[in-house]
Amino acid sequence: MNSFTYTRTEDVDTAVLERSSEQTSKFIAGGTNLIDLMKENVERPTRLIDITHLPLTSITDTVNGGLRLGALVTNADTAYNEQVIQRYPLLSQTILAGASPQLRNMATDGGNLLQRTRCYYFYDTATPCNKREPGSGCSAINGFNRIHAILGTAPDNSGLGQPQCIATHPSDMCVALAALEAEVRVTGINGERTIPFADFHRLPGNTPNIDNTLEPGELITSIDLPAKGFPKYYAYLKLRDRASYAFALVSVAVALEMDGDTITTARIALGGVAHKPWRKPEAEAKLIGKPATKENFQAAAELLLAGAQGFGHNTFKIELAKRAIVRALGQAAKLEPTA
Amino acid sequence: MMPAVESGTLEKRPPSLPSVQTVTLTVNGKETKLQIAPWTTLLDALREYMDLTGTKKGCDHGQCGACTVLVNDKRINSCLSLAIMQEGAKITTIEGIAGTYTDAPAGLHPLQKSFIERDAFQCGYCTPGQICSAVGLMNEGNAKTTADIRELMSGNICRCGAYTNIVDAIEDVLNEKAA
Structure with missing residues (x-):
């Protein structure tokens, strides 16, 4: 792991400001994926901003009859929440299909969206990988690719030519959130905005190093579930x-x-x-x-x-x-x- | 700690990285001040700085569960948590499990007794993690059937394959508690 500095923030505005003042810094919450990637030298932040003390830890009703999952609610607390079980059983069941109880106790809902692929070559810094190091090539296309993508791998525009990346997004929770058409609320130095779930993650195209449509430094504050929960x-x-x-x-x-x-x-x-x-x-x-x-x-x-x-x-x-x-x-x- | 770098790249680093800072951890009811670097995991802090070597390092990547400890009574993988992020939390390791169970204020925790009774190990390396994880499972209260125990203990790998006896040991204690 590379050396880094550590700071802890208590409010969203300070967190966003600190993050934007240092391009190579990162937010840390559950840490289950980030710390692992740092141990492998895949992620090398110069500063970690601990956001676990931000007030984003509750599940509340929204004005339009939906449910707001604070970004820092753990996966376990979400899956076992009575409102989620009653109104969004698909989400509860899907979360419990992923990871282990220990990891679900640590991992947050916001972090679940931001976890990175488990492609072996992305993790192995000795091999080329366009997601980890743009332009270096993809080792998976002609390598061991049993776990890899079969859809949406085409490079931009023409759809012709070799894919740049055949990594998959590893989340279970996100599959349910896509079906439920959740919205992702984010805050950055330019203010708040809401991203429809379908637009949050992106296809690799020619820039597989970019997983999602967050602007640099933006912080997820909640995941909002619409009123319709398909409980039956x-x-x-x-x-x-x-x-x-x-x-x-x-x-x-x-x-x-x-x-x-x-x-x-x-x-x-x-x-x-x-x-x-x-x-x-x-x-x-x-x-x-x-x-x-x-x-x-x-x-x-x-x-x-x-x-x-x-x-x-x-x-x-x-x-x-x-x-x-x-x-x-x-x-x-x-x-x-x-x- | 710092890898070899080509000349000239060092100056791009932030000027004064702190190598160590003071971190106060509360482990098994005891508060300890440590001088550690921010990248020290909770697992390494316990083992290398506090001599609490009951918690084991297996994979160091959150895949085996050998490092399981309880933080505020919830089981987590201590290898994937930074010690500095656990300031103010109540940390319980295998060394602090005995005597914590309300029905048995002294001596071994019922799960520890049950693991011995059921011979729920061979080499024993995964056992501290298995027991801490099982304590967490009991705190959560979601395991109702044998199948539930198996599913909710899936974060703890036993390479000797003592799973059958581990599940029996946990089931005994759950049944005892329910009786």
Whole structure:
């Protein structure tokens, strides 16, 4: 780990000011990913600004009937919060599918959004990686890429040529937040703004070193859930190499509204397949007004995976994702058990 | 600590990095002032500066759970936390577990007894982390079934594979508490 200075702040404005006064500084909260990356010399901040004492630690109702998750609420406290369990069970279940109890006790909701890929080559400073060192190349495309992306890897504009990066976003929680259409509230030196969840993370394009649309120095203050929580018809299906405490190879978050057997609203978000949680409005629209049948689910799955590209070791994910979508939709519509 | 650097790059660093600063930690009910660098993890502070070597360093990356301690009664991985960030917190390590259980004010914690009773280890390296994690699990109160225990202990790896007995040991104590 490189040497750095440490400061602790008690209010948001000071934190943002301190962060902007030193370009190479970083905020630290749970630290579960940042400290690990610092040990590997992947992250080398010159100063850590401890934000754990900022007043962003509560879950409160919003004026429009939703729920506001303070950025510093831990993943565990969010998953076991009575309001979250009752109104947003998809989110609770999804958080509990990730990491371990120890990590969920440390990791914060804001930090969950900002965790970085677990691509082996991103972590290994001896290998080229466009995300870690822009322009150095991607070791995963022709390397061991079993855990890597199958969607949204094209470089900018033309869509032609070699992808710059095939890393995936590792979060489970973010897959549910994408399906729920949460909003991310941030504060910077230029004031506050709100970012729709779909616009928060980005595809790699030609700048895979940039994970999200935060401006330099901006601080996440809360994640706002809309009133609609899909408490009745939902499912999170996570497929991985062991039954617990592993990142997803493929995961699917489904949220539905039904009128009898007919689907009236459908949200499907995929994890483990792209640089961000993957949604496709056309695939969701295809289910509206249709009965919940395997054939209709299959058609949606085909649309969601249209254009998917494998890189050898991860090509299996294309078929795996389609089958996972069909099963998760079946679970959400209560056609099959969730076990 | 500082890696070799090419000449000329040193001056780009901030002028006066503090090598050590005073950090006060409250561990097992005792307050201790330490002179440590800000990059010292809680795990290293416990083991290298406080001689509390019961907490183990396994992977040092939050993947094995051997370093599990309780901070304000919640289990965390001490390898992924900076000591300086835990000032003011109540830290409990395996050395402080005995005698903390309300129903057994003296002697070993019921989980410690149960681990012995059930032979819930082979080499014992993961055991302090397993026990601290199990104390955390009991504090959380979310484990109702054997399957829950297995899932909620998944952050603690045992390379000897003593899992069956570890789960039995925890289940015994949970059942005892419920009875």
